[in-house]
Amino acid sequence: AIDPTLATSRTFIVVVILTVYWSATLLNLRGMRASSLISSICLGAGVLLPTALLIGLALLYVLQGYPLQLNLAMTANNWLPLHDSHQSLVLFLSFIFGVVGIEVSASHAREVRNVQRNYPLAVFSAAILGFMLTLLGGLAVAAVVPVDQLDLVSGSVQALQRLLHIWQLDWLLGSIALLVALGAAGQVSTWVVGPIKGLWAAGCAGNLPPLLQATNAQGVARNLLLIQACLMSGVALVFFVVPSVDSAFLLLTSAAVILYAVMYLMLFASAIRLRYSRADIVRPYRIPGGDNWGLWLVAGTGFITTLACFFIGFLPPGTNMAGPTYVLAMLVILLLMLAVPQLLYRWRRPGWAAIHKE
Helix, strand or coil: CCCHHHHHCHHHHHHHHHHHHHHHHHHHCCCHHHHHHHHHHHHHHHHHHHHHHHHHHHHHHHHCCCCCCCCCCCCHHHHCCHHHHHHHHHHHHHHHHHHCCHHHHHHHHHHCCCHHHHHHHHHHHHHHHHHHHHHHHHHHHHHHCCHHHCCCCCHHHHHHHHHHHHCCCHHHHHHHHHHHHHHHHHHHHHHHHHHHHHHHHHHHHHHCCHHHHCCCCCCCCHHHHHHHHHHHHHHHCHHHHCCCHHHHHHHHHHHHHHHHHHHHHHHHHHHHHHHHHCCCCCCCCCCCCCCCHHHHHHHHHHHHHHHHHHHHCCCCCCCCCCHHHHHHHHHHHHHHHHHHHHHHHHCCCHHHHCCCCC
């Protein structure tokens, strides 16, 4: 919003990624209380407020008869865009990436009062709210910004810029853009610590060396957080290698979805297997639907959808990227990420099972 050319500046994007991620890492080293407070503020001020403003202004835009950039004609290509099925499927991964990760909240389940009732209710509410905000926000952007001018990185800010200009509220754009950036930073803060808590718990069971089980005075897995930040710093350098910012964005999104897909496939398969192999265990929550058909329906649907996303992730995201090179890169990334935990598990030692605290 301040300078549209910054959205295509590799150096600016990498500097922002490193600054935000390391700031979130250092914040989370101070413990859950500080992290939760910042995340809540960022969610309200940086996600819900700008999204509500975007949807509200877009609705007003439609009601006042301004031209729609979104073609709503009841044709097959509009509702199922097969004319460019390759690119449409790749962009679909961006939507999927926006809703993955909700399971990370399970790492905080112990901190919830009346967890058997409140945690499932919170997850369902978050899923519905997230889906509706994503759907309505996406429609708002599509209705206002011409498709040939739409930027994958800053599309929401583009839409707000156009909407605010119509009602001569351009002076608000800078503040709203800062709020959007604040919301993104808050989401990063949440994502930084969630997976680490799960990884640390698995490590304390003897799957990670004592150095990676160490915690600081606030009970945070310090070394794991710092290693994660270093790895993320390396990933950010992809923006200097890939031909365009949009291609880099889609490349990283596809890689993340592929890795997530592997985890989700194991998650859904494990849920079904445990229903039969550990049927006697009393669980805090059970999917409704008789003995097993409800679980099969939910986990089966999730498994099939995830499997489709896994294969879609291997489609090159843009014309600037050669197909064979892209597929090879995805395979190398996948194999490396799968090899690391396998090697750690193979090299584990009996003494690793002790929990280490500093």
